[in-house]
Amino acid sequence: MSRNPAAREPLPSIPLPAVKRLSLYLREIEELLDHGRTTVSSKQLGQALSLTDAQVRKDLGYFGQFGQPGIGYSVAQLAAELRRLLGSDQVSNVCLVGVGNIGRALLDHAGFRRKGFHLVGAFDVSESIVGQSVHGVTVHPMADLPRVVREQAVRFGVIAVPAPAAQSVCDALVRAGVSGILNFAPKRLQVPPHVSINSVDLAVQLEQLAFQVMLAQRG
Amino acid sequence: MSRNPAAREPLPSIPLPAVKRLSLYLREIEELLDHGRTTVSSKQLGQALSLTDAQVRKDLGYFGQFGQPGIGYSVAQLAAELRRLLGSDQVSNVCLVGVGNIGRALLDHAGFRRKGFHLVGAFDVSESIVGQSVHGVTVHPMADLPRVVREQAVRFGVIAVPAPAAQSVCDALVRAGVSGILNFAPKRLQVPPHVSINSVDLAVQLEQLAFQVMLAQRG
DNA sequence: ATTTGTGAAGTGTTTCACAGCA
DNA sequence: TGCTGTGAAACACTTCACAAAT
Numbered sequence: 001m002s003r004n005p006a007a008r009e010p011l012p013s014i015p016l017p018a019v020k021r022l023s024l025y026l027r028e029i030e031e032l033l034d035h036g037r038t039t040v041s042s043k044q045l046g047q048a049l050s051l052t053d054a055q056v057r058k059d060l061g062y063f064g065q066f067g068q069p070g071i072g073y074s075v076a077q078l079a080a081e082l083r084r085l086l087g088s089d090q091v092s093n094v095c096l097v098g099v100g101n102i103g104r105a106l107l108d109h110a111g112f113r114r115k116g117f118h119l120v121g122a123f124d125v126s127e128s129i130v131g132q133s134v135h136g137v138t139v140h141p142m143a144d145l146p147r148v149v150r151e152q153a154v155r156f157g158v159i160a161v162p163a164p165a166a167q168s169v170c171d172a173l174v175r176a177g178v179s180g181i182l183n184f185a186p187k188r189l190q191v192p193p194h195v196s197i198n199s200v201d202l203a204v205q206l207e208q209l210a211f212q213v214m215l216a217q218r219g
Numbered sequence: 220m221s222r223n224p225a226a227r228e229p230l231p232s233i234p235l236p237a238v239k240r241l242s243l244y245l246r247e248i249e250e251l252l253d254h255g256r257t258t259v260s261s262k263q264l265g266q267a268l269s270l271t272d273a274q275v276r277k278d279l280g281y282f283g284q285f286g287q288p289g290i291g292y293s294v295a296q297l298a299a300e301l302r303r304l305l306g307s308d309q310v311s312n313v314c315l316v317g318v319g320n321i322g323r324a325l326l327d328h329a330g331f332r333r334k335g336f337h338l339v340g341a342f343d344v345s346e347s348i349v350g351q352s353v354h355g356v357t358v359h360p361m362a363d364l365p366r367v368v369r370e371q372a373v374r375f376g377v378i379a380v381p382a383p384a385a386q387s388v389c390d391a392l393v394r395a396g397v398s399g400i401l402n403f404a405p406k407r408l409q410v411p412p413h414v415s416i417n418s419v420d421l422a423v424q425l426e427q428l429a430f431q432v433m434l435a436q437r438g
Numbered sequence: 439a440t441t442t443g444t445g446a447a448g449t450g451t452t453t454c455a456c457a458g459c460a
Numbered sequence: 461t462g463c464t465g466t467g468a469a470a471c472a473c474t475t476c477a478c479a480a481a482t
Contacts, residue, residue: 015473019430023423027405041441049407053441054475061443069442070482087429094425101324108320111405111422117429156428180432182425186246186330188268196435198428200419203330204242206313206401209375209417210336211238211305213399216415234451260463272463273453280465288464289460442481453470460463 018059024049025059026082032075041072088116093154095178097169098161099124099139102184102202106158108135120152125165142172149176156180163187170197237278243268244278245301251294260291307335312373314397316388317380318343318358321403321421325377327354339371344384361391368395375399382406389416 028048032040042056049056060066060073066081067073083089094117096103106112107119122139124130130141140148148154157173159166159181166185173181174195183189183199191197247267251259261275268275279285279292285300286292302308313336315322325331326338341358343349349360359367367373376392378385378400385404392400393414402408402418410416 017473019434020427022430023420023426024407026426027420027423028407043441052475054477055473057441057443058474065443067442068482069480070440072441085430086426087433088426092429101327105320105324106421109421111420112425115422115426117422117425155432156425158425179436180428182428188243188247194435196428196431198424198431200421200424201242201246201330202325202328202419203334203336204246205417205419206331206336206375206377207242207245207305207307207334208239209399209401209415210307210311211241212415212417213374214306215233215238216413217398236451262463271453273455274451276464277452277466284465286464287460288458289462291463440482442479444478444480445476446478447474447476449472449474451470451472454468455466456468457466458464460461 014062018062021049021051021059022063022082022086025056026079026086026088029075029079029082033079037075039072040075040078042067045073091116091118092156093118093120093152094156094158095120095145095148095152095154096122096137096158096160097124097142097145097173098159098165098185099126099129099134100160100162103158103160104134106160106184107137117156120154121148123148145172146176149173149178154178156182159183159185159189161185233281237281240268240270240278241282241301241305244275245298245305245307248294248298248301252298256294258291259294259297261286264292310335310337311375312337312339312371313375313377314339314364314367314371314373315341315356315377315379316343316361316364316392317378317384317404318345318348318353319379319381322377322379323353325379325403326356336375339373340367342367361388364391365395368392368397373397375401378402378404378408380404 043053046053046056099122122137123142129139132139157178161169163185166187170189180196186201262272265272265275318341341356342361348358351358376397380388382404385406389408399415405420
């Protein structure tokens with residue numbers, strides 16, 4: 001039924017920007033859900049996210065037909081569909097490498113748990129911190145990484161170490177068998193094709209903001 | 220001279236993705252500079268950033284003609300040009316609102332200072348932390364925001380408060396007169412057109428990574 | 439009347455391919 | 461030869477606009 005080319009989900013290659021917006025739709029939908037809203041139109045969703053209504057319909061259309069003409073989208077149904085698509089309806093185990101300032105903040109970040117990520121272990125090279133429990137998570141020596149990843153079925157690794165150490169930590173996570181890496185070190189990392197990576201450079205974010213301001217004022 | 224359409228910089232509207240890559244070019248170039256490299260080709264730069272050589276040349280071409288045929292780009296010259304373009308050759312003052320886990324990490328983040336950002340003040344609603352000095356930065360009550368922004372010529376505000384408080388903090392920063400806002404709260408913020416904004420949702424980053432992994436494994 | 443879902447059109451970005459220079 | 465700078469072509473993404481559904 002319908003003109004889906006295959007039984008399983010997203011064969012017709014979906015624009016990457018659309019994929020990235022999916023999380024933002026879910027974030028907005030969950031807020032509507034908390035506020036007791038039952039339906040929402042593409043126009044309203046678009047306004048909340050600074051997108052056009054057509055964009056919202058196209059994006060959601062890549063993943064299924066969730067709306068009702070004349071009515072809009074059911075908030076509850078859309079929340080469920082997006083959670084299923086994004087996998088946040090099931091818990092994934094995550095480990096952290098680097099228990100410095102950023103690492104510590106991430107260990108206590110409520111948003112991770114809310115989205116189905118469970119931080120099951122932290123790692124650091126500093127002997128003075130190994131063995132401690134930070135925000136309820138035990139800090140292991142780096143040598144334990146393979147064992148913990150195996151025993152706890154860790155799917156994702158978060159890198160929060162200084163730039164010079166980042167690539168070797170990345171390699172260690174890949175060898176240990178994680179499927180994805182979230183990198184906060186200010187360094188481009190090389191990973192094999194079967195591992196996905198997402199990098200966030202905090203200072204670059206500020207720099208890009210400053211440049212946007214400059215363009216807005218001069219340009 | 221040359222075919223620049225005007226005396227001042229970037230009139231011919233530059234693709235936003237190109238603008239965002241500029242910081243990444245600078246990060247890479249600075250590493251080459253540290254390693255003593257004197258020249259680099261578009262191909263080499265591209266490989267380091269997972270871009271094509273043509274992309275690198277196009278991007279840099281939007282801002283000037285920095286290369287030499289047959290040779291490549293002078294690392295030192297390109298570093299200087301990029302720093303000038305991005306404004307990291309001059310210091311900008313920044314303030315932080317929200318001294319929780321993430322806020323604390325940002326106050327001690329070396330990357331900001333290195334890129335010419337100077338954190339001159341922090342703000343929080345919690346009376347127990349106001350008046351303290353965290354990583355060398357004084358924590359003020361929210362009421363002092365307008366005065367500090369004015370007296371210290373603060374250009375950028377960083378938001379690291381819980382989502383429900385984010386919009387009102389954002390409004391306060393705009394009223395105080397900042398030009399740009401970097402938002403870490405998991406919430407879409409509305410700003411007037413003369414203010415630029417850049418948002419980073421840490422949990423969304425992990426969620427997007429998880430989705431990429433899923434697409435790579437199924438799709 | 440309102441709103442979805444979606445081909446077609448329009449816009450934006452990347453890649454190609456090559457002239458020109460070192 | 462090796463490499464840049466850049467129009468032209470290719471590709472990707474967004475917006476338009478309207479038939480179909482309620």
